Amino acid sequence: xxxxxxxxxxxxxxxxxxxxxxxxxxxxxxxxxxxxxxxxxxxxxxxxxxxxxxxxxxxxxxxxxxxxxxxxxxxxxxxxxxxxxxxxxxxxxxxxxxxxxxxxxxxxxxxxxxxxxxxxxxxxxxxxxxxxxxxxxxxxxxxxxxxxxxxxxxxxxxxxxxxxxxxxxxxxxxxxxxxxxxxxxxxxxxxxxxxxxxxxxxxxxxxxxxxxxxxxxxxxxxxxxxxxxxxxxxxxxxxxxxxxxxxxxxxxxxxxx
Amino acid sequence: xxxxxxxxxxxxxxxxxxxxxxxxxxxxxxxxxxxxxxxxxxxxxxxxxxxxxxxxxxxxxxxxxxxxxxxxxxxxxxxxxxxxxxxxxxxxxxxxxxxxxxxxxxxxxxxxxxxxxxxxxxxxxxxxxxxxxxxxxxxxxxxxxxxxxxxxxxxxxxxxxxxxxxxxxxxxxxxxxxxxxxxxxxxxxxxxxxxxxxxxxxxxxxxxxxxxxxxxxxxxxxxxxxxxxxxxxxxxxxxxxxxxxxxxxxxxxxxxxxxxxxxxxxxxxxxxxxx
Amino acid sequence: xxxxxxxxxxxxxxxxxxxxxxxxxxxxxxxxxxxxxxxxxxxxxxxxxxxxxxxxxxxxxxxxxxxxxxxxxxxxxxxxxxxxxxxxxxxxxxxxxxxxxxxxxxxxxxxxxxxxxxxxxxxxxxxxxxxxxxxxxxxxxxxxxxxxxxxxxxxxxxxxxxxxxxxxxxxxxxxxxxxxxxxxxxxxxxxxxxxxxxxxxxxxxxxxxxxxxxxxxxxxxxxxxxxxxxxxxxxxxxxxxxxxxxxxxxxxxxxxxxxxxxxxxxxxxxxxxxxxxxxxxxxxxxxxxxxxxxxxxxxxxxxxxxxxxxxxxxxxxxxxxx
Numbered sequence: 137x138x139x140x141x142x143x144x145x146x147x148x149x150x151x152x153x154x155x156x157x158x159x160x161x162x163x164x165x166x167x168x169x170x171x172x173x174x175x176x177x178x179x180x181x182x183x184x185x186x187x188x189x190x191x192x193x194x195x196x197x198x199x200x201x202x203x204x205x206x207x208x209x210x211x212x213x214x215x216x217x218x219x220x221x222x223x224x225x226x227x228x229x230x231x232x233x234x235x236x237x238x239x240x241x242x243x244x245x246x247x248x249x250x251x252x253x254x255x256x257x258x259x260x261x262x263x264x265x266x267x268x269x270x271x272x273x274x275x276x277x278x279x280x281x282x283x284x285x286x287x288x289x290x291x292x293x294x295x296x297x298x299x300x301x302x303x304x305x306x307x308x309x310x311x312x313x314x315x316x317x318x319x320x321x322x323x324x325x326x327x328x329x330x331x332x333x334x335x336x337x338x339x340x341x342x343x344x345x346x347x348x349x350x351x352x353x354x355x356x357x358x359x360x361x362x363x364x365x366x367x368x369x370x371x372x373x374x375x376x377x378x379x380x381x382x383x384x385x386x387x388x389x390x391x392x393x
Numbered sequence: 394x395x396x397x398x399x400x401x402x403x404x405x406x407x408x409x410x411x412x413x414x415x416x417x418x419x420x421x422x423x424x425x426x427x428x429x430x431x432x433x434x435x436x437x438x439x440x441x442x443x444x445x446x447x448x449x450x451x452x453x454x455x456x457x458x459x460x461x462x463x464x465x466x467x468x469x470x471x472x473x474x475x476x477x478x479x480x481x482x483x484x485x486x487x488x489x490x491x492x493x494x495x496x497x498x499x500x501x502x503x504x505x506x507x508x509x510x511x512x513x514x515x516x517x518x519x520x521x522x523x524x525x526x527x528x529x530x531x532x533x534x535x536x537x538x539x540x541x542x543x544x545x546x547x548x549x550x551x552x553x554x555x556x557x558x559x560x561x562x563x564x565x566x567x568x569x570x571x572x573x574x575x576x577x578x579x580x581x582x583x584x585x586x587x588x589x590x591x592x593x594x595x596x597x598x599x600x601x602x603x604x605x606x607x608x609x610x611x612x613x614x615x616x617x618x619x620x621x622x623x624x625x626x627x628x629x630x631x632x633x634x635x636x637x638x639x640x641x642x643x644x645x646x647x648x649x650x651x652x653x654x655x656x657x658x659x660x661x662x663x664x665x666x667x668x
Numbered sequence: 669x670x671x672x673x674x675x676x677x678x679x680x681x682x683x684x685x686x687x688x689x690x691x692x693x694x695x696x697x698x699x700x701x702x703x704x705x706x707x708x709x710x711x712x713x714x715x716x717x718x719x720x721x722x723x724x725x726x727x728x729x730x731x732x733x734x735x736x737x738x739x740x741x742x743x744x745x746x747x748x749x750x751x752x753x754x755x756x757x758x759x760x761x762x763x764x765x766x767x768x769x770x771x772x773x774x775x776x777x778x779x780x781x782x783x784x785x786x787x788x789x790x791x792x793x794x795x796x797x798x799x800x801x802x803x804x805x806x807x808x809x810x811x812x813x814x815x816x817x818x819x820x821x822x823x824x825x826x827x828x829x830x831x832x833x834x835x836x837x838x839x840x841x842x843x844x845x846x847x848x849x850x851x852x853x854x855x856x857x858x859x860x861x862x863x864x865x866x867x868x869x870x871x872x873x874x875x876x877x878x879x880x881x882x883x884x885x886x887x888x889x890x891x892x893x894x895x896x897x898x899x900x901x902x903x904x905x906x907x908x909x910x911x912x913x914x915x916x917x918x919x920x921x922x923x924x925x926x927x928x929x930x931x932x933x934x935x936x937x938x939x940x941x942x943x944x945x946x947x948x949x950x951x952x953x954x955x956x957x958x959x960x961x962x963x964x965x966x967x968x969x970x971x972x973x974x975x976x977x978x979x980x981x982x983x984x985x986x987x988x989x990x
Binding site for chain 1: 710711806852853854855856857858860861862864865879880882883885886887909910919920923924925926927928929930931933934935936937938940941956
């Protein structure tokens with residue numbers, strides 16, 4: 137078994153009496169990718185926010201590259217180190233960039249912070265943005281181009297784990313395919329591991345090796361992505377799978393509320 | 394044709410800006426371009442109307458009114474500038490801190506500001522004047538204290554909205570320090586509203602300072618100041634010589650209207666620009 | 669048989685910062701009574717704008733050419749009472765139900781408003797009909813639900829309320845603009861099933877706007893594909909996915925990842941979707957098409973019959989099976 141870059145153990149998050157995440161454990165091996173599949177309210181985004189330190193876990197541990205990150209970082213050095221371990225690309229490409237900052241400035245700010253060896257030009261090239269686009273402000277770029285910028289900015293920290301929080305969900309189909317191909321290329325080139333938070337099973341299939349399925353804050357099924365999607369064992373996973381439109385699919389009324 | 398900082402404020406915005414710039418120039422050099430010594434008293438000329446190069450005549454102590462208006466521009470404008478500078482700086486810091494930390498800190502700051510908000514500026518000015526003695530500095534201090542809650546409350550809303558933007562979260566995850574995120578990203582993105590609110594407050598501050606000086610709690614005679622001139626002109630008004638109060642009052646009204654109109658337009662623009 | 673809705677050569681221009689920008693360019697589409705037509709496209713394709721033109725809710729300052737007729741009536745000429753009656757016959761549901769409800773008013777007020785004010789139906793009767801329709805969309809305890817406020821209902825439940833509300837005026841055509849896009853997949857399946865059932869029971873015509881070709885294929889009789897403000901292809905919904913005739917449709921199908929197999933590489937379409945005003949002079953898709961030739965750029969291809977449908981590509985026959 138290869139080195140684990142991210143290990144989450146017995147993670148729990150409560151908001152008052154509401155248990156948003158309950159007893160969640162998984163590990164991501166170096167260079168492999170994991171999908172966290174679920175619908176709204178499943179707790180999948182809360183798990184992501186705890187991993188990157190935007191939420192504090194009520195209980196449980198999170199370790200990245202062997203270092204604990206379950207409690208908030210106090211010192212600036214520790215914050216930057218964590219930033220260089222795990223990064224995130226959010227769903228909304230419109231609010232994830234500072235509207236007053238050019239693309240090149242946004243990327244170079246992060247490069248300076250981490251003292252990285254890469255240049256703005258290299259990162260733009262990696263995500264398929266040209267020189268002219270790098271001098272533009274976000275409002276002059278399309279949603280797909282902005283998402284490429286968000287990916288480049290995350291990669292500027294040279295993270296070992298990149299969390300993709302529904303990162304292609306807001307994109308048009310033709311653009312989504314471009315970004316999915318780009319993500320595959322980046323993974324081949326850098327060896328970064330992805331944690332994909334998604335409700336879209338086809339995207340999950342395309343991008344990940346393993347998956348966990350969450351419902352009501354708990355993991356209900358886990359396994360290699362192909363196997364879980366082709367032969368779902370749990371009733372909820374079967375329902376999810378059966379709800380996806382495809383050839384010959386007809387919507388069927390299920391229960392009355 | 395449009396001045397970059399005034400884009401979207403229309404012709405009126407540009408006219409207002411021109412009036413403000415003119416007022417500031419007068420404030421800076423007024424004492425030197427005054428045709429006569431603003432403090433030279435000649436009781437023989439008391440309430441004498443315009444003649445020769447005394448374009449608007451004399452006040453009750455025979456001082457040249459135009460020269461006093463030009464020389465008085467400085468304190469009349471400096472006061473509001475100081476009030477706005479202090480209130481906007483402290484208000485922005487409180488608003489951004491409350492939005493950033495949220496939770497208990499936000500609750501306490503908001504509650505404290507609400508309490509302070511309940512006291513009118515004039516009341517605070519009377520208290521400050523009683524403690525430190527009446528002076529421009531006391532009046533400025535009092536109004537700064539009175540205006541800070543107002544600006545902090547308005548900016549807190551925008552700061553909260555900006556705080557919730559994902560680019561802020563992305564920078565936090567990168568490990569950028571909170572102060573750096575606020576100074577380099579959050580504040581520049583609400584700067585339009587800060588400037589606009591500052592302009593609106595400037596107008597209020599000018600009127601309130603004039604009122605405080607009128608009450609004798611701000612700028613002291615014989616210092617030339619528009620507010621003081623309105624006050625000193627009272628006797629003239631009763632005797633049928635209203636020119637001093639009118640001229641000083643008109644100066645105040647013109648500057649306040651210009652600043653307020655521009656402030657409103659800048660606020661509109663900042664809110665239009667917000668997503 | 670005359671179609672229920674007939675859109676003929678519809679062109680719409682919107683005023684953006686003083687300029688007129690074309691958002692729809694020569695859209696022609698017919699929907700028969702009881703027929704379900706899917707309108708599929710990416711952002712900027714004009715699919716929502718088409719529905720807004722039909723329901724007469726275009727942004728102010730919009731300039732319209734061409735005609736829309738409903739049951740023989742010229743829609744653009746409707747005024748006053750005739751327009752109100754038309755709005756009862758053509759109902760619309762939207763992507764975000766929450767944005768289309770008033771948070772301080774009850775579900776009952778919201779549902780019965782049109783009946784009470786436009787049709788003069790007494791309040792008690794209107795509420796009875798509303799409760800009965802809630803039952804049909806699978807919401808029990810209708811009377812209690814009518815007293816609730818929008819925030820007390822989940823998004824999926826609220827969308828069912830919107831469907832029930834749309835059906836209250838007994839429309840003959842339903843315009844559904846991405847009604848399930850904001851919902852979870854399991855909820856989407858449920859809401860689509862309800863919509864499909866009710867539509868068939870009532871013989872209701874449907875214009876179903878979506879970005880999801882497969883979803884349109886599952887619930888529609890025919891599917892129209894839009895690109896850059898034009899319809900580029902229409903054919904039977906069941907065959908469109910497996911036998912696309914326009915290169916854009918084919919590229920859309922190929923670009924979507926599959927749930928049953930991982931592609932080594934997705935067949936991405938280069939560039940980004942264009943809006944009508946950005947489209948080149950010849951074929952609008954020419955800038956992104958893998959099969960483009962010089963003659964494609966010369967003149968805008970017409971929408972012409974091919975097989976059981978229509979297609980706007982001069983190379984459609986050659987490319988079948990490519």
